[in-house]
Amino acid sequence: MTSIIRRVTVALGLSLSSILSAAAAESVYTKIDFDRCINLSSYEAGGSLHCAGHNGYGVLFKEGDLRQAVQFGHVERDDIFESFQPFNRANETIEWRLGSNGAPYATILRWFIENTDNNGAFSPATTGEVLVVSRVGQPGKAQSCVVGYVDAKANPGANDLARRIADTMTADFTCGTDSPVYHGTRGPLAGEPLRSIP
16 A cells, blocks of 8 residues: 555656646747858758857758758757658747756747649648757757657647647657657648658
8 A cells, every 4th residue: 555655656746747847948939040150061952051049059950952951959960851741941930948947958940831732833721830849959968859740730729739749758759769740630731751860
């Protein structure tokens, strides 16, 4: 009986810890200023840029074949390219989720998925919107990668869902081993992920 009570108490303690951790999290917002980014490489189909982020945590922006990829924080591996199979573009506003120490541990960034209609044309009616939750790379620690996706058009309260994913899944997500998935409802305009992690 005592061991059962102890297990329940520990479980409740862990749940309370998770709730308090999530409650302590806050968001700050920055914009990618492409005019101030540092050009790292360029080629005919794209290139890569290093841009300012938040409080010393930078943004590594990459583009290739009309698809974009973004990593955040202290990036140790710049050969990771996580995007979507359809042509796409990322929004410029980044939401950074901060822990109680003020350091960002996750980001939320909106992507626009350029689907085509039956005639092969792009239009606002066929453009999907996906919130991408990413891990922020820490100095000498975890790599930056995508943790999960939320279809912003198919889910009321999509931003809140993305924040819950950021606050509860980022810490235990292992880049290169775990695969990000869609959370909530996924509609027909949400793009199929494209991941290149050597």
